[in-house]
Amino acid sequence: MYLFYCPDITTTLTLSEEESAHCVQVLRRTAGDEILVTDGVGNLYHCEITNPHRKHCEVRITAVEQPAPLHDGSIHIALAPTKNIDRTEWAIEKCVEMGVDEITLLLCDHSERKTVNMERLQKIVVSAAKQSLKTRFPKLNPLTKINQLQTAGDKFIAHCMTEEEVLSLQDAYRPTNTKQALQQLVVRGHETAILIGPEGDFSPAEVEWAVRNGYRPVSLGAARLRTETAALVACHTVILINS
Numbered sequence: 001m002y003l004f005y006c007p008d009i010t011t012t013l014t015l016s017e018e019e020s021a022h023c024v025q026v027l028r029r030t031a032g033d034e035i036l037v038t039d040g041v042g043n044l045y046h047c048e049i050t051n052p053h054r055k056h057c058e059v060r061i062t063a064v065e066q067p068a069p070l071h072d073g074s075i076h077i078a079l080a081p082t083k084n085i086d087r088t089e090w091a092i093e094k095c096v097e098m099g100v101d102e103i104t105l106l107l108c109d110h111s112e113r114k115t116v117n118m119e120r121l122q123k124i125v126v127s128a129a130k131q132s133l134k135t136r137f138p139k140l141n142p143l144t145k146i147n148q149l150q151t152a153g154d155k156f157i158a159h160c161m162t163e164e165e166v167l168s169l170q171d172a173y174r175p176t177n178t179k180q181a182l183q184q185l186v187v188r189g190h191e192t193a194i195l196i197g198p199e200g201d202f203s204p205a206e207v208e209w210a211v212r213n214g215y216r217p218v219s220l221g222a223a224r225l226r227t228e229t230a231a232l233v234a235c236h237t238v239i240l241i242n243s
Contacts, residue, residue, distance in 0.1 A: 001036050003037070005037070006037050006038075006039060007040055009045065013037065013045070013060075015059065017055045020054055020055055023052075030049065030052045031049050032048065033048070033049045033052075035047050037059065038130075038134075040135070041135075041136065042136045043065070044066070046065070048060045070134070071099055072189040073153075073238075074192065075238045076102040077102070077194055078151065078193065079104075079105065080107070081116050081143075082113060082198070082226075087226070087228040088227075091231045091232060092124055095231060096134075098232075099239050101136075101138050102141070103140050104149065105121075106195065108197055108206060109206060110198045112200070118140070118142055125137060146202075147209055151193035152191050152193070153193060154216075155193045155213075155215040156217070157194070157207065157216070158218050158234060159201060160202075160224065161204070161207060179219045181218065182218040182219065183237050183241065186241045195215060199227060220233045220234060220237075
């Protein structure tokens with residue numbers, strides 16, 4: 001069954017114009033039909049259509065559920081938008097489908113894209129969450145300079161620098177900061193945040209900042225990955241361990 005979204009739900013419920021059009025004109029739902037509606041914060045409403053208007057479809061709530069989370073812990077992906085915004089949009093869509101809890105867009109020294117259309121990206125988040133029948137929508141944060149980022153729980157950075165290239169950072173590095181595979185460090189049930197850099201990778205100064213602020217360097221495998229691919233690999237790895 002298709003899932004509809006209504007952020008402000010009271011005892012009476014009227015779908016937005018966009019959702020009403022999809023429900024009545026596209027799916028041809030009519031009076032008496034049952035539909036599912038979510039508020040995006042964990043509630044699932046079983047509803048019956050009372051007024052199938054194409055601009056303001058009215059429904060009556062018949063039952064409410066609070067489905068259990070699909071995975072333990074939480075996953076926060078912070079990634080630098082790619083020069084080709086289509087790749088970033090694709091990564092966000094797929095991370096939402098997998099179950100990411102929070103996404104932050106990073107502004108880095110090597111970022112080739114320094115602006116994004118947050119309204120469009122938010123629509124992608126909502127669409128992907130509905131399509132994958134999620135009642136908890138992830139939080140999407142605007143562009144944030146990496147040195148202003150605030151995350152909680154276990155923190156990781158997936159940079160591409162070799163051990164030789166980080167010799168200049170040895171004051172910040174410690175033996176425990178040597179890259180390890182992400183799957184070896186993720187703890188089931190914990191809050192987990194992972195930084196994914198731009199096409200030109202994080203700068204040495206950013207890597208040093210991250211390490212000094214508690215982010216552990218991790219490897220996502222032997223292959224060198226595009227930004228959007230790295231985001232998906234990181235997201236899938238954490239969710240798989242927490243499922």
